[in-house]
Amino acid sequence: MKTFTVKDSLCGKAKPGQFLMLWIPGVDEIPLSILHAGDSEVSVSVKLVGDATRHLHEVKRGEKVGVRGPFGNSFTENTGKVLLVGGGTGTAPLLFLAKRLAAKAELLSFVIGAKTKSELIFLRELGNVCTEEAVVSTTEDGSYGMQCLATEPLENLLKKQSFGMIYTCGPEQMMRKVFDLAEKRKLPMEASLERLMRCGIGLCGSCVIGKYRVCRDGPVFNSVQLREVKAEFGMSKLGFNGGRIPV
Numbered sequence: 001m002k003t004f005t006v007k008d009s010l011c012g013k014a015k016p017g018q019f020l021m022l023w024i025p026g027v028d029e030i031p032l033s034i035l036h037a038g039d040s041e042v043s044v045s046v047k048l049v050g051d052a053t054r055h056l057h058e059v060k061r062g063e064k065v066g067v068r069g070p071f072g073n074s075f076t077e078n079t080g081k082v083l084l085v086g087g088g089t090g091t092a093p094l095l096f097l098a099k100r101l102a103a104k105a106e107l108l109s110f111v112i113g114a115k116t117k118s119e120l121i122f123l124r125e126l127g128n129v130c131t132e133e134a135v136v137s138t139t140e141d142g143s144y145g146m147q148c149l150a151t152e153p154l155e156n157l158l159k160k161q162s163f164g165m166i167y168t169c170g171p172e173q174m175m176r177k178v179f180d181l182a183e184k185r186k187l188p189m190e191a192s193l194e195r196l197m198r199c200g201i202g203l204c205g206s207c208v209i210g211k212y213r214v215c216r217d218g219p220v221f222n223s224v225q226l227r228e229v230k231a232e233f234g235m236s237k238l239g240f241n242g243g244r245i246p247v
């Protein structure tokens with residue numbers, strides 16, 4: 001995982017939840033969530049998974065890349081007791097949100113999960129934004145924090161506190177579990193979804209979920225919208241060849 005900061009006055013005004021399209025000349029253009037924006041600069045955190053992200057990881061300071069955005073909607077900013085649940089790279093937009101909410105929200109609790117300790121990103125930053133005891137860490141291999149999935153400590157947390165909002169971003173099956181728990185307790189939530197993205201502006205249709213286009217109508221969806229796309233949320237999405245594949 002590497003963090004990149006790019007000069008761009010438009011993206012420098014982005015809100016938590018929005019994303020940008022980053023073009024690596026001669027390689028590809030990929031969607032990335034915004035980690036931080038301000039002073040005509042924007043930062044993204046990128047996990048190396050394939051061709052585009054490998055080329056990006058090799059980009060040297062000062063080299064040029066292309067940026068389009070900011071695109072999509074943003075998280076609403078709830079000022080009550082809020083719970084954030086982040087998995088893997090999904091922690092980045094939630095950290096941006098947590099920084100915005102730090103001075104406004106009555107309580108910020110954060111559950112962060114990853115496969116292993118080295119993938120638990122922004123732990124120190126989260127400890128600075130929330131109080132350290134308000135951050136619960138989980139790893140699947142037990143190398144740091146609780147050995148379980150990020151969704152496991154939730155039942156307990158939800159019993160102890162009456163949260164006014166749950167925000168989540170990360171692997172979709174994790175977000176689906178968070179949704180099911182939130183529905184059981186009738187708690188409002190917002191989830192930031194990922195789909196294959198090409199145009200980023202609602203034209204090509206590659207990012208559809210139900211009646212929505214994730215790039216234009218999302219990427220942040222609320223409980224009402226998530227109920228409408230329940231058959232696909234955490235289940236399936238369109239793949240590169242236009243066929244439906246499991247998430």
Ligand SMILES: Cc1cc2nc3c(=O)[nH]c(=O)nc-3n(C[C@H](O)[C@H](O)[C@H](O)COP(=O)(O)OP(=O)(O)OC[C@H]3O[C@@H](n4cnc5c(N)ncnc54)[C@H](O)[C@@H]3O)c2cc1C
Binds near residue numbers: 029030046047
């Ligand atoms: C709204 C949104 C926000 C994202 N935010 C981040 C982030 O903050 N950090 C991060 O590391 N990753 C993020 N991603 C995922 C990132 O876009 C993919 O990891 C990247 O496109 C992979 O490209 P690649 O060529 O390296 O890998 P490839 O080998 O081409 O693809 C690896 C996997 O990445 C996904 N992917 C590839 N191309 C796209 C595409 N055009 N749109 C969506 N998914 C794709 C697919 O699941 C694919 O199987 C986000 C995706 C979306 C849709």
Ligand code: FES
Binds near residue numbers: 198199206215216
């Ligand atoms: S990426 Fe083209 S419509 Fe969403």
